[in-house]
Amino acid sequence: MINLGAKHENLDQKAYSIIKKMIIDRKLLPGEKIPQEKLAQDLGISRTPLVSALKYLENEKLVEAKPRRGYFVRLFTMQEMVSIFELREVLEGLAARRAAANITDAQIDELDRFFDPFKTIKNITDLRTYAREDRRFHSFVTEVGAKEFLKSILQTYNIISFSYQVVSSEGLIRSPNETISEHLAIVEALSRRDAVKSEDLMRYHFKQSIARLKEEIAAEATGTSVRVKPLPSMDSGQPSMENSL
Amino acid sequence: MINLGAKHENLDQKAYSIIKKMIIDRKLLPGEKIPQEKLAQDLGISRTPLVSALKYLENEKLVEAKPRRGYFVRLFTMQEMVSIFELREVLEGLAARRAAANITDAQIDELDRFFDPFKTIKNITDLRTYAREDRRFHSFVTEVGAKEFLKSILQTYNIISFSYQVVSSEGLIRSPNETISEHLAIVEALSRRDAVKSEDLMRYHFKQSIARLKEEIAAEATGTSVRVKPLPSMDSGQPSMENSL
DNA sequence: ATTTTGTATTTTGTATGCAAAATGCACTAA
DNA sequence: TTAGTGCATTTTGCATACAAAATACAAAAT
Numbered sequence: 001m002i003n004l005g006a007k008h009e010n011l012d013q014k015a016y017s018i019i020k021k022m023i024i025d026r027k028l029l030p031g032e033k034i035p036q037e038k039l040a041q042d043l044g045i046s047r048t049p050l051v052s053a054l055k056y057l058e059n060e061k062l063v064e065a066k067p068r069r070g071y072f073v074r075l076f077t078m079q080e081m082v083s084i085f086e087l088r089e090v091l092e093g094l095a096a097r098r099a100a101a102n103i104t105d106a107q108i109d110e111l112d113r114f115f116d117p118f119k120t121i122k123n124i125t126d127l128r129t130y131a132r133e134d135r136r137f138h139s140f141v142t143e144v145g146a147k148e149f150l151k152s153i154l155q156t157y158n159i160i161s162f163s164y165q166v167v168s169s170e171g172l173i174r175s176p177n178e179t180i181s182e183h184l185a186i187v188e189a190l191s192r193r194d195a196v197k198s199e200d201l202m203r204y205h206f207k208q209s210i211a212r213l214k215e216e217i218a219a220e221a222t223g224t225s226v227r228v229k230p231l232p233s234m235d236s237g238q239p240s241m242e243n244s245l
Numbered sequence: 246m247i248n249l250g251a252k253h254e255n256l257d258q259k260a261y262s263i264i265k266k267m268i269i270d271r272k273l274l275p276g277e278k279i280p281q282e283k284l285a286q287d288l289g290i291s292r293t294p295l296v297s298a299l300k301y302l303e304n305e306k307l308v309e310a311k312p313r314r315g316y317f318v319r320l321f322t323m324q325e326m327v328s329i330f331e332l333r334e335v336l337e338g339l340a341a342r343r344a345a346a347n348i349t350d351a352q353i354d355e356l357d358r359f360f361d362p363f364k365t366i367k368n369i370t371d372l373r374t375y376a377r378e379d380r381r382f383h384s385f386v387t388e389v390g391a392k393e394f395l396k397s398i399l400q401t402y403n404i405i406s407f408s409y410q411v412v413s414s415e416g417l418i419r420s421p422n423e424t425i426s427e428h429l430a431i432v433e434a435l436s437r438r439d440a441v442k443s444e445d446l447m448r449y450h451f452k453q454s455i456a457r458l459k460e461e462i463a464a465e466a467t468g469t470s471v472r473v474k475p476l477p478s479m480d481s482g483q484p485s486m487e488n489s490l
Numbered sequence: 491a492t493t494t495t496g497t498a499t500t501t502t503g504t505a506t507g508c509a510a511a512a513t514g515c516a517c518t519a520a
Numbered sequence: 521t522t523a524g525t526g527c528a529t530t531t532t533g534c535a536t537a538c539a540a541a542a543t544a545c546a547a548a549a550t
Contacts, residue, residue, distance in 0.1 A: 257503090291504060292506095294505095
């Protein structure tokens with residue numbers, strides 16, 4: 001007896017996807033209140049499945065419930081963003097380790113072409129394109145190495161990173177000239193299916209960015225820099241899930 | 246202006262806590278269907294807040310929703326249990342790292358008394374007491390080192406580990422004689438506030454248990470052993486959240 | 491002009507009702 | 521005996537209704 005997926009996708013699931021996308025695409029901004037009645041009408045559903053969807057988003061931390069006051073798009077402090085990156089460090093490290101163990105020959109071919117346009121350039125200036133490739137790369141590793149639990153957690157925190165857009169310059173914490181070699185080193189370790197090295201390099205990559213992030217925060221505190229801010233608005237052309245490093 | 250907590254705790258939160266406890270205490274067993282109408286009546290509430298609570302438990306993975314069929318206490322395969330332990334490896338590793346950085350002098354004193362009754366014994370036979378101490382130890386590290394995000398994730402997976410009771414002999418994967426030295430080494434590193442060492446040792450501790458777990462699974466597959474099974478029933482006297490290693 | 495108070499309006503939390511789907515069960519056919 | 525088949529019963533998903541709480545806002549008091 002086959003159990004055909006068992007997923008009809010109810011209204012709350014659809015609402016969930018739509019609202020999630022609205023947050024990612026910054027149609028709903030951090031801190032903003034979510035108008036239940038209005039949103040329900042816009043989606044053509046009642047409040048019941050809408051609130052269900054909000055519950056999901058609540059433990060995904062994308063949304064915050066204040067009892068008797070409603071739901072708000074969640075806002076993160078800089079300290080919390082650092083915590084999230086520390087989480088991503090160990091989780092993507094694990095994903096890389098598993099990816100090295102699972103990767104197929106075809107996937108290795110695909111992997112080898114990552115960052116191709118940048119391999120020969122000495123000074124990378126096209127931040128937008130590099131940032132996109134960066135996100136695509138992290139997505140790829142997650143896709144190959146993470147399933148079920150790890151995948152769902154990682155997706156959540158990647159979305160937070162991205163939707164909050166901690167950093168300016170296309171979301172890059174460090175310049176491409178600094179990170180390209182790290183990226184290529186990870187690619188190389190994965191190609192060799194070296195699990196330990198892949199994990200180590202991925203964690204090193206994150207550690208470096210976290211250190212920089214902390215510097216930025218310290219600098220901002222002393223008034224030296226003001227690059228760290230949520231964007232005022234933006235339509236992510238490609239709704240990639242990853243934040244760039 | 247003070248924002249007094251902002252938590253009145255609605256019915257769904259209460260239901261959530263109660264159901265969670267029922268799963269931990271094995272009043273509801275893995276695979277079992279959750280009878281909405283009946284449970285709602287037992288709790289003296291309507292289905293609306295009950296279903297809300299189930300949504301929470303759903304993305305905590307303690308419960309599984311099959312559309313149009315209802316909610317079921319989630320059941321995990323052995324492979325999934327290994328994945329969960331791999332997750333705990335990196336997450337508790339991170340928790341240990343942070344704990345080493347945050348721990349107070351008072352907490353170090355407390356920590357030093359962990360495993361006291363076992364320090365002088367050459368062959369530990371009281372598995373039950375050791376297992377409890379083990380869980381208490383892991384809880385302590387989580388409490389000191391993990392907050393917000395990390396904490397909530399860890400709690401979830403610790404509960405799964407415990408509620409599913411992967412392993413026999415009080416939930417211990419390896420014998421106390423094997424793990425006591427690892428535990429004491431972690432205690433020592435934390436006391437010295439050595440973040441790197443604390444993380445490394447915690448991960449080593451998990452890696453060892455994971456390796457053993459995989460052996461168990463392989464052995465079970467070839468019919469050598471049958472120790473790995475969900476318990477038929479049991480009232481956890483102390484509802485500790487941690488699974489023992 | 492600002493703060494406070496009181497009242498009208500909106501929004502939340504929860505129960506309830508109902509159609510559609512799933513389940514259980516008696517009956518029939520092999 | 522086992523395997524269908526059709527019908528009655530239960531359960532789910534969702535909309536709706538409504539009391540209690542929160543909010544907005546106007547009038548009064550400082």
